[in-house]
Amino acid sequence: MPHAYTRAERAHSNQDEGVRLQKILAQAGFGSRRKCEEMITEGRVEVDGELTTELGTRVDLGRQEVRVDGSRVRLNPNHVTLALNKPRKVLSAMDDPKGRYTLSDIVGDKYDRIFHMGRLDYDSEGLILMTNDGELSEHVMHPRYEVQKTYIATVEGRIGGNICRRLVTQGVNLDDGLIRLDRCAIIDSSRDQTIVKVVLHSGKNRIVRRIFDAVGYPVRRLVRTQIGPIKLGEIKPGAYRVLSQAEVRALSKEVGL
Template sequence: MMRLNKFLSRCGVASRRQADEMILAGRVTVNGEKITKLGLIIDEINDVVRVDEETVRLPAEESYVVLNKPKGFISSLADRYNRPTVIDLIKGVKDRVYPVGRLDLDTEGILLLTNDGELAYRLAHPKFDIKKEYVVTIKGLFPEHLTEKLEQGVKLEDGYVARSKAKVLSANESNSVLQMELTEGKKREIKRIFAALGYNVKSLKRIRFADISVEGMRPGSWRYLNRKEVLKLRRKVGLH
């Protein structure tokens, strides 16, 4: 027997807190009955649990996958416009896994996927300060001194002040290439930062998430994280 929110977290659907929100929103049914109160105990083996009308089950084991996402793939399980998703790239993964955060359609690079709901929630939450590194190519010459402006903070159109560490890898009148480090990673944050400074981003690749990289992995390829990598990620967010 198991609490419903713990069951949903174990299935990789969400953290326990997020699962509570889903229950209160009426998105969860047990044996066909909509559940809107917290604290329900279920039979995790025999009860049929659905989220948004889709059945969820406990995985045989927790899986942790790193994908080198190419451009042109949606970072979700499905797309209403039938565009290709990252799930199409990991058909060899036996358990159902969910993206940790997301990368834009035209952004490439490292994406973690897992059915460990609590770890996924913490890795994506800004309070845990998980570092993400990117290589950004922008149009035009980006002077070195502007990296100080990036560290001090750039005010975006919604009033949010975005801060990032950056260094210029190369720069000329046509293009500049920078390496950037962020911990928060709001929606389209890097593109919005450069737009606020008058630059257009030509390409964006995430090369590192926490201590995990896609070095040596071709675009579209994936691998399982090893035990050492998983334990290190869990320690970073206070899970042991």
């Protein structure tokens, strides 16, 4: 039967085998080596559930758990997470039997086993997150966490503030239940259309389009601009960027990792 190491034995073993704690934190995007040393001495870092203030501490992330301010440090050099700006008429899939343009046509084969976390419908645009980190993907897409998403919707007709208030306070009944917006704000309007910023947690299929259809204002254009802490920013349609370790950490914290 394999020997079950005690915490003390693991710590002793890792003094020779592991990587210095401040180096791990720096690689994970917590700042410079000096800043990470300060975080350790300030008592903000835990190793296997115990506060660690010794700068010489070595850690093996494969066997030990490190947390900073309660959030787990996750560091795998093979993991990559992307923010991609999906144009209209691109399928939120990695392949398509019908030969339509897909996300893999944008990303190519540079990254192994990368997959999209959630979808946008064929005619919608904006932010899609992609990763080859299975644990992160599972948490982002799990209904339990319902990551907040922000959209800019251009709808037919002139919407009054009363419609926005109703969608936030009362919501609207759809075929699959009652849904409320977290926030709704009119950005601009003319006689025949209104631009609205909406924020909601639900990831149900075509949810924003169905909400506005239900109140009589069909969506002409829909752009997702933010998922949790990750913003679309200046990414051009059909392009993507690699998220920083700090961004991945913020997203991980959002979904309970």
